[in-house]
Amino acid sequence: MSSGSGIDVRYVARLARLDLTEEEATLYQRQLDRLLEHVESLQRLDVGRVAPTAQVVPLTNVLRDDVTCPSLDRAQAMAGAPAREGAFFRVSRIIEEQE
């Protein structure tokens, strides 16, 4: 399962809603462990007084005016629907979150 402090592929796959086969889980565990090793180099950096960069461009307050514009018609909006029932998108039974 979990490899010490490393990545717990099963847990992360569940969060990401991604079913993995046994082989995939083993393969990704190995590959991601290796990538994490590479990424560990960042721990060497002294970032104590560095501000994080979420966006490189110095924009703020990009807001739109509260005006409406035409919507898609239902046929367009639902054209790609894998399953529908009447005017609705249809999904199978929803079970309450069990992370």
Next chain:
Amino acid sequence: MSGTMVEQTYEAVIGIECHVELKTASKMFCGCRNEFGGEPNTQLCPVCLALPGALPVPNRVAVEHVVRAGLACGAAIPSFSKFDRKNYFYPDMPKDYQISQFDMPLVSGGVVRFRREDGSEGSCRLTRIHLEEDTGKSTHMGSGDGRIAGSTHSLVDFNRAGVPLMEVVSEPELRSAEDAVAFLEYLRLTFLYLGISDVKMEEGSLRCDANVSIRPVGSTEFGTKTEIKNMNSFRSVWRAIQSEIERQRSVLAEGGRVAQETRGWDEANGITHSMRSKEQAHDYRYFPDPDLVPLTLEAAWVEDLRAKTGLIPIAAYERLERACGLAPAQIRQLLGDPALVRFLLQTVDMRPDDVAFAQAAANWLLGDVLRMLNERGVSIDGQRTLTAQALAECAELAMAGAITSKTAKELLERVMAEGGSPKEIVAREGLAQLSDPSMIAGIVDQVMAANAKSVADFQAGKENAIKALVGQVMKVSKGKANPQLAESLLRERLKQP
């Protein structure tokens, strides 16, 4: 069970979280209409349907609404705020993440002051108010009762997805179900006064959850709390909290422990029931939304919004109480209609510090004006004929005895129908009350001559006959005669043989 058990007194500790849909023309991040009750899946575009490649752009008015909500609660508005993604999968959430705010909400702190039914004061501080987007709506099929439990499949309408949603979180400072409801009522009124939401629980534009725990009186530690969901009216909020407090009390009384869980309110049976037995720590993986840029709330912008905050309900309450001398019940009757309150206060402001005038104006407004509005099926701001000035004039004329109350009513009816100034109408049409004894005396003579039977009746000791005679005087004078004067003149004449 045990006969030796000591009766323990507990107090409740209640916190409220509510979601409020904001009233805007368009959705939070796209130009689709923000409108309740549209045909399913017709208010959608690439953005709110989360089509590949679509990007959000925030609605300025929604941001301003939240800032105004904060200002109305006296909260601090930070100079910096941002949007974050809250990641979790749910079929009615198109992007499978919700754009929300995590560590830098638009509003931090603030307090909601409220009045209880008896007029006493209470308050509860706010933790935060943040801006996010609503999800679509799932209808659960196959379970018979529309419940998710036992359903076979669900149908999704995404029209509501992307509607601007404000989340308000209170501190756990409420101590009773009554206070929780009063808090919610004032929160609701505040947003109504600001005009930022319809706040209709039945349409889902106001939705609330309550965190409830109990602890021994005097204790400063919190007990284990439960979160109650599915309450769809203020009455059910009250009942649910009340029932949950009772439940927790009996769990503890029997030596048990309250489990931390989410409980649903069952309206039909009047109980809460466990929805999720074990409260899992969600791993929402919040991070700053890289499709959006930060918000800097410049002081000038905030001050401009502060200037537009206007009257808030608790301030209205205090003015109605002090300036108009209204009783709590009367204030409650008025307070739910911000337009009516504003109309009254505008009227009252025409004669500051004149409580008698204010009371007269309030009585006219709550009585005849409300009745007339109801008859016409309009609201005070849905009509253009009766102005605050006109109401003030009516009240003044009546107070000064310049017109009879009957004339005043007729005047109001006229003004409501065709507009105009009551004082001008009175002057123009000579509607002023007849208070000159010599003028009324002529009418009295005329009436006595024409109503010999009533005169005889009175003189034979039938005291009531005077009423008929006064009525006749009023009729002949077209309602203008001062009725007290008419009666005293009548009595004087009738004494003479």
Next chain:
Amino acid sequence: MSALYQRSATQIAAAVNAREVSAVEVLGAHMARIERVEPSIGAFLSLTADLAREQARRVDEAVAAGKRLPLAGVPVAVKDNMCLQGTVTTAGSKILAGWVAPYTATAVARLLEAGCLPVGKANLDEFAMGSSCENSALGVTRNPWDTDRVPGGSSGGSVAAVAAGEAALATASDTGGSIREPAAFCGVVGMKPTYGRISRYGLIAFASSLDQIGPIARTVEDAAAMYGVMAGHDPMDATSLPRPVEPTLPALRTDLRGLRVGLVREFDTKDLGEEIDAAYRRAYAQLAALGAEIVDVALPHAEYGLATYYLIAPAEASSNLARFDGVRYGLRVDGANVQEMYGKTRAAGFGPEVKRRILIGTYALSSGYYDAYYVRAQKARTLTAGDFERAFAACDLIACPAASSPAFEFGAKSDDPVSMYLMDYYTIPMSLAGLPALSVPCGFVRDGSPGGRELPLGLQLVAPLYEEARLFAAAHAYEQATRYTLDRQPPVVESVR
């Protein structure tokens, strides 16, 4: 005059605007060309001939009516992660196979307005994740210089189409090098603008804070013209720059006098092999010969670029790709309940590289690891941007390799993701800093095998934020002086007549 399909976009537009040739004829020549070379190249996932024909007729009508269009009748390949209304748009993924976009990306719409003819949707690594185009779930694209080799990625289809004469221009997107590396591999010009310069609206997101659309062309002039059409503020993208776009075409130069070109100390080419090292030394010498002053600059945090990128990009991707859930569009694999449906759909719909990145990104954002990974990477990103700021105090442009090798053979790096990731070593720091950068052909190396082909190399030029005009000006001077690919075509172009 050369065959229509060999002409540059600028030449085609001039001829169509002058009515020497019709857009319909230009399209015909390219469609014929596509028919002949596509079997050996496989640049396209789908052709959009009907749409292109309709557009060609519209362009001819407009020109006949006296209108001049900047890219009149120029055939363009559209990378298949960009929406084009009415066309199948897949991002190279099974999860979107067959999905028809109901709207058009802003950048693509601007190309259509400028007179471009969309001939087809170009192949790419699934969701633009890859450096070889081998991660496409829907097709194989070969390098026109050697069809045993990859075209590079992720914009492999775009560069192959342009190199093979199937389109004069192609749209591409670059997150960590996806324009510059494949452009180098296929001997074409590829340019990534300043982050925010070209709207991302309609570009299927990989990593929102890094993704940027850019032009692919056979000449710098063409790339500059195409950039000029696509660039500029778009209100549909909140990260779109509101600043004016400097015209690039009038700024094109034939010398580099007065420019200081920085060579990066940490980007020494000795380790890349003797032949490649020599090629880059020649390129730098050529820049000096054109009048540039060569200076030494440092990017001390360059070595952290890859680690930074492989946390930030997957983190954003893990969230961006959540919407592919089988509810509203795309693939669905049914399950007993919604949770099962999600897990199965995403397992079947995503390829191995996408899954790897979703897993690593989800991990980097998950509870307990967020600060150690994601936030730390964001701080490292700040350090990278700071490096460039200091470097650009000492120079006007930076020159370095666009990739660490020429095109490699299929399968050469498939089993080791990290070695594949290293292909982007030279391009990632600029992406992290949001800088404009371009790859221009800078010579050929033999692949070493007996009878082996000559493979193109790319010189990367990097400018400070917003200085695209400077970048094109210098690249043009270098290209005109060296003419590596201007007078020479890939073997496939020569062999398939």
